[in-house]
Amino acid sequence: MAGATSDLKLLGVGPSPYVNRVQIALNLKSVNYEFLEEKLGSKSELLLKSNPVHKKIPALIHGDKPVCESLIIVQYIDEVWTSGPSILPSDTYDRALHRFWAAYIDDKFFPNVKELRTADGEEAKEAAVERIAEGMALLEDALAKCGKGKPFFGGDNIGYVDIAFGSHLGWLKAAEKLAGVTLFNKAKTPRLVAWADAFSSHEAVKDVIPETEKLVELAKMLKARAQSQSAN
Amino acid sequence: MAGASSDLKLLGAGPSPYVNRVQIALNLKAINYEFLEEKFGSKSELLLKSNPVHKKIPVLIHGDKPICESLIIVQYIDEVWTSGPSILPSDPYDRALHRFWAAYIDDKDLRTAEGEKAKQLAVERIAEGMALLEDALGKCGKGKPFFGGDNVGYLDIAFGSSLGWLRATEKLAGVTLFNEAKTPGLVAWADAFSSHEAVKGVIPETDKLVELAKMFKARAQSQSAN
Numbered sequence: 001m002a003g004a005t006s007d008l009k010l011l012g013v014g015p016s017p018y019v020n021r022v023q024i025a026l027n028l029k030s031v032n033y034e035f036l037e038e039k040l041g042s043k044s045e046l047l048l049k050s051n052p053v054h055k056k057i058p059a060l061i062h063g064d065k066p067v068c069e070s071l072i073i074v075q076y077i078d079e080v081w082t083s084g085p086s087i088l089p090s091d092t093y094d095r096a097l098h099r100f101w102a103a104y105i106d107d108k109f110f111p112n113v114k115e116l117r118t119a120d121g122e123e124a125k126e127a128a129v130e131r132i133a134e135g136m137a138l139l140e141d142a143l144a145k146c147g148k149g150k151p152f153f154g155g156d157n158i159g160y161v162d163i164a165f166g167s168h169l170g171w172l173k174a175a176e177k178l179a180g181v182t183l184f185n186k187a188k189t190p191r192l193v194a195w196a197d198a199f200s201s202h203e204a205v206k207d208v209i210p211e212t213e214k215l216v217e218l219a220k221m222l223k224a225r226a227q228s229q230s231a232n
Numbered sequence: 233m234a235g236a237s238s239d240l241k242l243l244g245a246g247p248s249p250y251v252n253r254v255q256i257a258l259n260l261k262a263i264n265y266e267f268l269e270e271k272f273g274s275k276s277e278l279l280l281k282s283n284p285v286h287k288k289i290p291v292l293i294h295g296d297k298p299i300c301e302s303l304i305i306v307q308y309i310d311e312v313w314t315s316g317p318s319i320l321p322s323d324p325y326d327r328a329l330h331r332f333w334a335a336y337i338d339d340k341d342l343r344t345a346e347g348e349k350a351k352q353l354a355v356e357r358i359a360e361g362m363a364l365l366e367d368a369l370g371k372c373g374k375g376k377p378f379f380g381g382d383n384v385g386y387l388d389i390a391f392g393s394s395l396g397w398l399r400a401t402e403k404l405a406g407v408t409l410f411n412e413a414k415t416p417g418l419v420a421w422a423d424a425f426s427s428h429e430a431v432k433g434v435i436p437e438t439d440k441l442v443e444l445a446k447m448f449k450a451r452a453q454s455q456s457a458n
Contacts, residue, residue, distance in 0.1 A: 053336065053364060065325055072331045079324040092311040093297055099304045104285060138285060 008033035009061040011047050013040065015218055017167040018070035019058040020208050024163050025077045027204035029084035033060075071102055074163060088160050094146065098153065101142050102164035109135040110168060116175050117219065129181050133188070139165065140189040147191075151198045158202055166199040167209070174215035240265035241293040243279050245272065247444055249393040250302035251290040252434050256389050257309045259430035261316035265292075303334055306389055320386045326372065327386075330379065333368050334390035336361075355407050359414070365391065366415040373417075377424045384428055392425040393435070400441035 010026070010033050012019030026033055038044055038057055050059040050066035060067045060076070067076045078087040088095050112135060116128040146153040146161060153161035176183050186193045199205055210218075242258070242265050244251030258265055270276055270289055282291045282298035292299045292308070299305050310319040320327050340361050372379045372387060379387035402409050412419045425431055436444075 062325075067325070067328045067332075069332055069335055072328050072335065075331070076324055076328045079327065092308055093294075093299070095311065096299045096304050096308045099307065100299075100301055103301055103304070 007063055009036055010034070011036050011038060011044070011050060011059040011061070012057040013038050015170075015210050015215060016057060017171060017209075020170075021070045021163050021167040022058045022060060022073050022077070023208045024158070024167065024204050025074045025087060027208065028087065028158060029077060029081040031077070031081055031084070070167075071106070071160075071164060074160065078160075085157055087154075087158075087163065089154065097142075097146055098160040101139070101146070101153070101161045104135075104138075105161075105164050105168070109139070109165075113168070113172060113175055116179055116181070119179070125179060125181070129179075129183070132183055133185075136183065136185070136189050136192060140192050143191045143195060147195075151195060153195075158199065158204065162195075162199055166196075166205065169196055169200055170209040170212060170215050173212040174219055177212065177216050178219055239295055241268055242266070243268050243270060243276070243282065243291040243293070244289045245270050247396075247436050247441060248289060249397060249435075252393040252396075253302045253389050254290045254292060254305050254309070255434045256384070256393065256430050257306045257319060259434065260319060260384060261309060261313040263309070263313060263316075302393075303338070303386075303390060306386065310386075317383055318385075319380075319389065321380065329368070329372055330386040330390075333365070333372070333379070333387050336364075337391050337394070351405060351407070355405075355409070358409055359411075362409065362411070362415050362418060366418050369417045369421060373421075377421060379421075384425065384430060388421075388425055392422075392431065395422055395426060396435040396438060396441050399438040400445055403438065403442050404445055 008026075008031065010019070010022055012022070012035065014037070023035075036044075036046065038047060043055055046061075047057065047059060048055055050061055051057075051068045054068065056068070058068075058070055058073060060073045062076075062080070067073050074087060088098060109132075112128060112131045116125065116132060119125040119128045142161070143153055146159075147155055150156050152158050153165070158166075172183055175181075184193050184196055200209065240258075240263065242251070242254055244254070244267065246269065255267075268276075268278070270279060275287055278293075279289065279291060280287055282293055283289075283300045286300060288300070290300075290302055290305060292305045294308075294312075299308050306319060320330060340357075368387075369379055373381055376382050378384050379391070384392075398409055401407070410419050410422055426435065
């Protein structure tokens with residue numbers, strides 16, 4: 001059942017993959033909400049009140065109750081709006097697999113991508129690319145196992161791992177441009193290449209993840225800002 | 233429905249709080265299982281085959297399917313064995329709260345450090361966490377003894393599994409982490425949790441963990457001296 005706009009607020013910023021996860025989940029359930037954009041470099045009163053422990057976005061405010069941590073919010077959305085398509089699979093073992101790979105993506109895979117962005121020098125960059133490639137190989141395999149031959153980790157439809165991983169596609173493609181490397185290799189990970197296209201063009205995703213060029217510009221701006229700050 | 237012992241194997245080691253989580257969950261559901269103890273310092277073929285990505289315990293093997301990551305295993309157990317008491321609450325908001333605090337506990341560094349100053353900072357950091365968790369106990373438990381209310385729940389398992397090592401740390405570092413004046417709720421909770429049927433006999437005695445910690449430290453020191 002679609003919630004009234006005033007009943008549901010999402011505190012976030014457009015370029016955050018963690019915020020994008022929540023937006024995609026809400027879109028999948030066709031739920032209306034009010035997007036409250038946090039200004040870069042400052043934290044609103046509402047954010048500090050809603051997430052006093054971490055002071056981070058995203059925070060979903062449902063009525064007067066704040067829900068924090070992107071994947072916890074996605075599960076909350078899945079459990080509240082049960083009339084929409086399911087995000088987590090129904091089989092208990094498949095659920096464990098989806099949770100496992102989502103945790104892998106946040107704990108192991110993405111820290112490697114971050115390292116690529118900050119890597120200094122060719123050797124460090126190559127090492128980061130290799131680690132990412134290892135992760136991609138694992139995820140290619142996971143896609144086959146979870147998706148069972150279908151286009152998404154969730155099978156015919158976008159599911160939990162699709163959201164957890166796919167939310168990072170914008171920044172992954174930006175990292176490819178900034179570092180001049182290829183992370184989505186059609187020869188090595190053909191399923192993931194097809195999946196990335198299918199995910200990015202999905203109705204619930206299309207307008208959520210920012211254009212790669214915008215993220216490249218943002219990365220350059222953030223880097224320049226950081227450099228001028230450390231030079232002072 | 234209790235599973236046959238041969239159907240369920242838990243790869244683990246007694247002193248691991250992550251393994252203890254799974255044991256407590258299985259006990260709560262009154263499920264039989266076979267405990268396969270990994271030898272300290274080596275990884276069995278079965279472990280490497282069951283958890284090739286992380287090569288870590290605990291791993292629950294149900295039939296021929298491995299499930300990894302302690303809290304994912306606990307959720308799996310809760311969802312498969314539905315006739316036993318529920319581990320996660322039924323209300324979606326309460327579930328989100330339990331998951332939030334369990335994630336907080338796993339991300340929070342509960343270790344102390346060497347050297348007076350570093351130790352003080354570590355103790356302060358833990359004390360901040362304890363204050364937040366005291367508050368969470370009030371909100372989640374709503375005045376009842378456990379985070380799960382009348383019964384042990386997800387967050388009780390996530391946090392309570394570390395009680396053995398928290399008490400060992402108190403002894404080893406000569407500090408008090410469970411302060412009756414500051415966090416009376418947690419002090420009472422710790423007692424209630426430790427003496428619960430499903431928990432008694434799972435978390436090793438504090439003195440044993442103290443001995444183990446001293447042994448690890450001596451081993452590490454002799455290795456770095458070589």
